[in-house]
Amino acid sequence: MRHALEAEGFRVFEAETLQRGLIEAGTRKPDLVILDLGLPDGDGTDFIRAVRAWSGMPIIVLSARAGEHDKVEALDAGADDYLSKPFGVAELLARMRASLRRTARSGDEQGSVLRFADVVVDLADRRVTRGEQEVHLTQVEFRLLAVLLSHPGKVLTHRLLLREVWGPSHVEHSHYLRIYMGHLRQKLEADPARPRHLITETGIGYRFIPA
Secondary structure, three states: OHHHHHHOOOOOOOOOOHHHHHHHHHHHOOOOEEEOOEEOOEEHHHHHHHHHOOOOOOEEEEEOOOOHHHHHHHHHHOOOEEEEOOOOHHHHHHHHHHHHHHHHHHHOOOOOEEEEOOEEEEOOOOEEEEOOEEEOOOHHHHHHHHHHHOOOOOEEEHHHHHHHHOOHHHOOOHHHHHHHHHHHHHHHOOOOOOOOOEEEEOOOEEEEOOO
16 A cells, blocks of 8 residues: 555655554654554544544554444544445545545635536525525525535544434434435435435444546
8 A cells, every 4th residue: 555655755654562653743744644443552532532632633543353333333433434344545545635626726825616517606695596596495404515516525423413404302313314305305405315415324323426
C-alpha cells in the first residue's frame, strides 16, 4: 500500500501502535490518516476519539472487521469512511481523494451557496432551486439536507443524523430518516429510485455525493 500511495505522489509515514500514531498525528499534522482498528496497544476507535478532540483531519478506517457494528462504532467516533479488507487500491485512492476534496472545500470561503447537478442550495436564505424552479422543503427536510451537504463524501451514521436533525432523544428512530430521505430524493434526484447524490450506506447511514 505504501508503494501504491507513493506512486500517486503521497508522502507516507507509518506508526505501528496507537500511542505512536497519536504522536505522529500530533506532530506531523497529516492531510489524511489511514487507520487499522486492530492495534497492539488499543483499539483504533480510541485513536479516532482522541484525534477528534483537537482535529478534523480525514480518517479512513481500513480494517478486516467487516461487521456492521464495527463500522457504525468507528463512524460514530468520527471516522470519515470505512473500507473492509480485502480491498482494491483504486477504491482506496478514490475514497482518499473524496475525503481530501471535502477538507479542501470546508477550508475554502465559498459562502453559503452549494450546488450539485441542477440543484442550488442557499443555506443562509434557506432556499433551494432545481433548474429554474424553486423547491419547497419542510424545516426538517432542509435541516437533513444541510447536514448531508456539510459533509460531502462522508458516511453519516443514522445516529449522527438523527441527533443533528431531531435531537438526542430521537437517535433510535431510524424510520424518520427513511421517510425524509425518500422525500428529498423525490424532490431533488433526477431518478429517485436510483439516486446519484443522496446515497444509502446499507445498515449504516447515508452519504452525499456532489458529482
